[in-house]
Amino acid sequence: MIVGVPKEIKTAENRVALVPAGAESLVSDGHTVLVEQGGGLGSGFPDEAYRAAGATIAGSADEVWKRADLILKVKEPIEREWPLMRRKQVLFTYFHFAASEPLTRAVIASGAIAIAYETVQLATGELPLLTPMSEVAGRMAVQEGAKYLERVHGGSGILLGGVPGVLPAEVAVIGGGVVGTNAAKMAAGLGAHVTLLDVSLDRLRYLSDVLPANVDLVYSNRHNLLDAVRKADLVIGAVLLPGAKAPKLVTRADLKLMKPGSVLVDVAVDQGGCIETITPTTHDNPTYVVDGILHYAVANMPGGVPRTSTLALTNATFPYAKRLARHGWKAACQNDPSLFLGLNVIEGHVVYPGVAEAFALPLVDPHTLV
Numbered sequence: 429m430i431v432g433v434p435k436e437i438k439t440a441e442n443r444v445a446l447v448p449a450g451a452e453s454l455v456s457d458g459h460t461v462l463v464e465q466g467g468g469l470g471s472g473f474p475d476e477a478y479r480a481a482g483a484t485i486a487g488s489a490d491e492v493w494k495r496a497d498l499i500l501k502v503k504e505p506i507e508r509e510w511p512l513m514r515r516k517q518v519l520f521t522y523f524h525f526a527a528s529e530p531l532t533r534a535v536i537a538s539g540a541i542a543i544a545y546e547t548v549q550l551a552t553g554e555l556p557l558l559t560p561m562s563e564v565a566g567r568m569a570v571q572e573g574a575k576y577l578e579r580v581h582g583g584s585g586i587l588l589g590g591v592p593g594v595l596p597a598e599v600a601v602i603g604g605g606v607v608g609t610n611a612a613k614m615a616a617g618l619g620a621h622v623t624l625l626d627v628s629l630d631r632l633r634y635l636s637d638v639l640p641a642n643v644d645l646v647y648s649n650r651h652n653l654l655d656a657v658r659k660a661d662l663v664i665g666a667v668l669l670p671g672a673k674a675p676k677l678v679t680r681a682d683l684k685l686m687k688p689g690s691v692l693v694d695v696a697v698d699q700g701g702c703i704e705t706i707t708p709t710t711h712d713n714p715t716y717v718v719d720g721i722l723h724y725a726v727a728n729m730p731g732g733v734p735r736t737s738t739l740a741l742t743n744a745t746f747p748y749a750k751r752l753a754r755h756g757w758k759a760a761c762q763n764d765p766s767l768f769l770g771l772n773v774i775e776g777h778v779v780y781p782g783v784a785e786a787f788a789l790p791l792v793d794p795h796t797l798v
């Protein structure tokens with residue numbers, strides 16, 4: 429099979445869907461790997477590294493899209509790429525169809541098979557191709573929060589870990605899922621005093637076994653949340669209600685209770701945010717101030733550290749990509765119920781309920797097509 433890896437062309441996207449180690453493994457399976465010139469550069473992988481792994485470097489995106497049976501990408505195809513998608517071509521990438529009707533209709537019209545990273549789901553309910561990006565964002569939230577607490581960046585001038593004789597910063601983490609746990613671990617590791625809030629008692633019980641002693645675990649209700657936010661130098665928003673907009677847990681009025689120069693990092697901004705005053709920002713201009721409180725609201729935080737994010741993402745996606753190449757999409761999906769759930773559009777038919785519902789499109793049972 430010919431496996432194609434186009435260069436990502438969405439603004440500020442520097443990740444790549446296949447690293448040289450993955451190319452080497454696919455080539456040793458007998459596949460041809462076609463990587464667009466410069467495709468890995470943003471993540472620190474030069475063309476030479478892919479060539480050394482046995483891949484072929486293609487001079488243009490057109491060549492990759494024209495020749496490849498299986499396209500590996502990171503972000504959804506953007507408008508310029510829509511005419512390049514082909515009938516029966518397999519596309520394995522993040523799609524987030526429900527966020528874009530034009531994209532959905534373009535993929536339907538192309539006749540391609542769209543397998544979406546974000547809906548691949550394990551029997552436990554875990555979304556294994558979203559988890560690594562949540563890990564990156566959670567860890568990065570603390571790094572960014574620490575930076576914006578510095579006076580020169582407009583913060584209150586507090587060092588997260590304090591020093592002997594000076595108390596450390598107070599960090600409140602709202603939500604103890606993948607993002608929140610990674611954030612709490614990082615903040616605690618730097619010596620901050622952390623309060624983590626969640627509504628799931630089971631989750632809090634589990635976290636009490638794995639997080640260090642400088643993390644207090646608190647049930648999330650309005651009273652406890654306000655207590656934590658009032659004390660906090662850094663608040664990290666990390667809640668998720670699956671399939672819904674994030675609840676607004678910190679209101680504009682609550683900002684008045686906080687210390688001036690404190691920092692809010694709302695990682696949940698991609699689902700609307702859990703802080704009332706949050707609106708999405710970009711890496712070029714990541715923060716703004718409301719009522720004396722710094723707001724950081726970058727919607728694609730992992731894009732800021734593409735090297736780490738590419739490696740983390742491809743560690744998770746590659747085993748699926750390898751099976752898609754080895755067995756073809758039908759057999760690979762038949763053999764793996766998790767990958768089966770990644771099927772969103774098959775040759776013009778919407779097969780994922782959330783996508784059909786979003787745009788009132790007919791839903792076809794994927795079992796009739798696989």
Ligand SMILES: NC(=O)c1ccc[n+]([C@@H]2O[C@H](COP(=O)([O-])OP(=O)(O)OC[C@H]3O[C@@H](n4cnc5c(N)ncnc54)[C@H](O)[C@@H]3O)[C@@H](O)[C@H]2O)c1
Pocket residue numbers: 559561562563565602603604605606607608625626627628631648666667668669674675677694695696697698699726727728729730
């Ligand atoms: N900005 C970015 O770049 C970026 C990157 C990755 C993930 N995210 C987003 O971060 C958010 C969190 O992702 P995750 O992977 O950690 O999700 P997750 O499902 O692992 O965790 C969410 C947690 O929120 C908890 N929760 C729900 N309601 C709550 C409440 N009222 N108070 C406190 N906790 C509550 C849940 O019990 C759960 O433990 C999501 O919106 C995700 O899309 C953003």
